[in-house]
Amino acid sequence: MSIFSRLAEQKIEEAVRNGELDNLPFAGKKLPIDDLSHLPEDMRMSYRIMKNAGYVPEEVTLRKECVQLYDLLGAARNEGEQDQLRRKLNEKQLRLQLLMEQRGLSANSAFAQYETQVRDRLTREE
Structure with a gap:
């Protein structure tokens, strides 16, 4: 020792x-199980430290904002409000797509596995 x-x-x-x-x-x-098996082993500790410190990666924040905007868009009754929400949603989706490409996550197997569900959730018609 x-x-x-x-x-x-x-x-x-x-x-x-x-x-x-x-x-x-x-x-x-x-x-609680802290499953970071989808990350390379050399990055797991740094992700755990960031998680424990309350840091949320930008792509996670953007995804949450897209879902919230989509929900708000479904509830909006005013055409002007719908246009404004659509514009914000498009901006967030574009930013998310660019960020994912920059970080190489669009080719990530975990992203590929859930991409369809995320896209369906964001574009679902109620």
Whole structure:
């Protein structure tokens, strides 16, 4: 065991004795599975750190915004409001498409697997 491992173990044991770990989320429960198997192994830790820090990748945010705009478009009754929402939706979809191409995600197998469902959701007629 390395010196760093020993120091880490000592700090953990000290925190347990002091009760610093008593009120943590998921205390006494299984941790939720954090499936990052779709990512290359060397990128998983950085994605986990960003996720834990509350960072959301831009493509995820854009997808959510597209779905919200599509839902709003379906609920809009005013023609002017519909035109404005369509314009915003088209801009978001274009930005998402460009971003996906820039990042090489449009050729990603995970994206290919769900692309049809995402497109159907965004273009579905109610």
